[in-house]
Amino acid sequence: MTATSALTPLSSATLSTPAARDSFWTRIAAELAEAIARGVYPPGQRLPSEHALAEQFGVNRHTIRRSLASLSSQGLLRAAQGSGTYVEEFAVDLVLAKRTRHHQNMVHAGLRGALRVLDAKNVRATAAQARALRVPARSSLLCLRVLAEAEGQPLNFSERYFPLPRFTSLEAVVRETGSITAGFAAHQVKDYTRLESRITAQMPDAIVAAHLRQTASRPVLRVESVNVDPLGVPIEYALAWFAGDRVTLTVAHDE
Missing domain, CATH: 3.40.1410.10 (Chorismate lyase-like)
Incomplete structure (x- = not known):
């Protein structure tokens, strides 16, 4: 199973209401956190780019950026300038x-x-x-x-x-x-x-x-x-x- 195939795209029905759209980033953050917990993205691995994740979930890059920021604040991810976003090597x-x-x-x-x-x-x-x-x-x-x-x-x-x-x-x-x-x-x-x-x-x-x-x-x-x-x-x-x-x-x- 590849990393991207382990994630679930958001359906058009899911995107239909303003309230649902406002919660996109929380669901995406939860799915990414679960993928990290399952070892889909092991400690130290770089995540797909914001563009790739946006395409995977069918949302814009701003939504992905908000999801990644939330996970970074929880200590699950770290952003490296000019390199990408990595799974924190929690120890x-x-x-x-x-x-x-x-x-x-x-x-x-x-x-x-x-x-x-x-x-x-x-x-x-x-x-x-x-x-x-x-x-x-x-x-x-x-x-x-x-x-x-x-x-x-x-x-x-x-x-x-x-x-x-x-x-x-x-x-x-x-x-x-x-x-x-x-x-x-x-x-x-x-x-x-x-x-x-x-x-x-x-x-x-x-x-x-x-x-x-x-x-x-x-x-x-x-x-x-x-x-x-x-x-x-x-x-x-x-x-x-x-x-x-x-x-x-x-x-x-x-x-």
């Missing part, structure tokens, strides 16, 4: 340290970011989960599937496991605040540290690729981690998959 340096916090990583990177709970359920601990959390096999755990984002771009998708009944209300707090740290604090865990992180590269399955908005043919970084409370008791076991072309993982040894 975030995330630190895996003794105290790893998504919010702090975003602040240090100068980005707006959030955690979003996709779903939650109670499960029975597998042997691996039980070992990591030091609980009996088949113990009851809370499982949260979480998407971490920065500037609207998915950075990682994770499955996080917490012992029950200790963290019975954690789901509600994380949904409300977008913060695992706030969820722990609500359960009288005022501080916690990373016991270990294991990083491997792998190809994502369809679910992980869909959440990261990338193709299954692009590798991801898988991080297996355990967090403990101040007494050294494990409180979280997590598997997280990071978009390999958007994230650099730095392991800090200074804490």
